[in-house]
Amino acid sequence: MIPSAVLVHVPDVEKGLEWYKKAFPEAVPIYHSDIDFTVLDLNGFSIEIVQADEKVGAGKSGSVIYWYVGNLSAALAHFEALGAYLYRGPMEIESGLSMCQVEDPFGNLIGLRGKAT
Incomplete structure (x- = not known):
């Protein structure tokens, strides 16, 4: 299996999509007119910004996806400049890497992992 x-x-898909376009500037927006839906394609992996509802709300409640970054300090500064804030870490992990979590403006967590240079 491969994550896809x-x-x-x-809470607001339009605002969420605009923020995530800035947060992941290398992602390519792909509009699917048949379902009126835009995904952000990141090297074949889709970041899909969807409406929170009564079954799945916005916010932190368990799983966090970690993104590998070449420079953790620079990545953290990038997300903070967009309005995210440091939620947890940074902390040292294996092989000279560090990791942290930032909270987006909608309450969701984004994990970052990489060299703390």
């Missing part, structure tokens, strides 16, 4: 997508639940 992450669904990020937000």
Whole structure:
């Protein structure tokens, strides 16, 4: 099995999509007109910004996807400049890497993992 997508639940899809486009500038927006839905394609992996509802709300409640970054400090500064804030860490882990979590403006967590240079 290979991961293919992450669904990020937000209270306002339009605002969420605009924020995530800035947060992941290398992702390519792909519009699916048949279902009126835009996904952000990141090297074949889809970041899908979807409407939070009564079954799955926005916010932190368990699973966190970690993104590998070449420079953890620079990545953290990038997300903070967009309005995310440091939620947990940074903390040292294996092989000279560090990790942290940031909280997006919608209450969701984004994990970052990489060299703490």
